[in-house]
Amino acid sequence: MTVTRPPHLHRSPLGHAYVEHLAGAAGAGDPTAAARESAALTLAYRDRFLAGPAFLGDAERRTVAGDLRTIYDLLRxxxxxxxxxxxxxxxxxxxxxxxxxxxxxxSARTGSLVPLGRADLYHDGTAFSLLEFNITSALGGFENADLNRAMLTFAPLREFVTRHRLGYRDTLACMARTMLAECATAVPAGRPPVVAVLDTVDNFAVIGPRLRVFAAKLAEHGIEGIACHPGQLTYPNGRPTVAGRTVDIVYRYFLAEDLADPASVAELEPLLAAADQGKVGLFSRLDAEIYGNKATLAMLSDDRHRALFDAAELACVDRLLPWTRYVRPRTTDPGGSDVDLLRYAVAHRDDLVLKPTLLHGGSGIVAGWQVDPARWQADLTAAMDGPYVLQRRIRPAAEPFPDGAGGAQDLYLNWGIYLGDVDVVGEDGYAGCFVRGSTDPAVGVVSLGAGAAVGSAFHES
Incomplete structure (x- = not known):
């Protein structure tokens, strides 16, 4: 059986080859069976798994990793x-x-800040475009290598990966190495470091089970992990202690947005004081999230700042970053002309996305083409002069995926590509990848919360 390749599906030759490979492996079983049997993976991804992986060619992986390193340096x-x-x-x-x-x-006055982040990107069939750059320790995705390993129990995929010499990066290993590098002065000699994986009391009530998985998996990397919240910490001699263990490093899962809540700040103050005094390592440093804020992408995109960047930096910004602007009365359009932003945004509703700068996980995002004109104008008016940006819509190209029933389907992907420090994670800073896929070509936000399924990713190595 030969699978016809629609002409618009051209980004991934490996994706096409894998769909064709499966055509000769009918009756091989359920490719997601091992993932569904994994308690950790179903806890993380709600039993929603794509029937195959995504693939990154060697050149495109190196190109996007290099561009993300440039963007990271510009943000810093x-x-x-x-x-x-x-x-x-x-x-x-x-x-x-x-x-x-x-x-x-x-926080920024203490220690170092080692690069770690996850870029969320769409591919329009020609190139990747950067939607958001999450720069923090609280990234999720630490199960990515487990998902790769689970998918490799499916014999046809294992054969395909071997034949094409494909590989994957262990995102958790990269996270662990980054933490130990950033908090090097807190790592004890002669024993495994004790790491508290910590979120606020309120957040821990929701994601505590997943943080316990994270803490347990740190043992694979020579680290003793304990998941907890601030109410479980005590401070004999000013050092945090949990479950009878003195903590060397706190792996921070709370976010900068949690620091707007006075109750959360009061809970965290003893920890922050201990970090200030060098009595515990805090990963990642609190200022990391400033650089990953959506508003910083608007600063890179802003025509007023182009003279601050050299030719190579501008080429990277133009290649990777879609038009992004603060929601302010006046701005410049994609052609550089000064315009009334509200009038421009109303006229181009089908091509714009409104995003709050201080929320995460797709919260508060409004896709112009998914709302009526009156709602769009009302949302823009309410956002004016506030912590919001407008971004040009990227239409993800369809990608060929097995449908789990012996055929193929088109999916539209959000690529979560992890970036680390070259000296810490090796190669080009590429620290792994996973994808979220939707069958909706007009999708606004491809996310688990919006009904997407998750898939692993393999790259040419």
Missing amino acids: SLPDRIFGGSLAALAEAVGMSGQQTALITR
């Missing part, structure tokens, strides 16, 4: 390039409150 340079070296000014510009700004700038 924003305080110096735009705000006279003031991290506080950047924090205020992205919408942080006074309390958040004070805590974040206080």
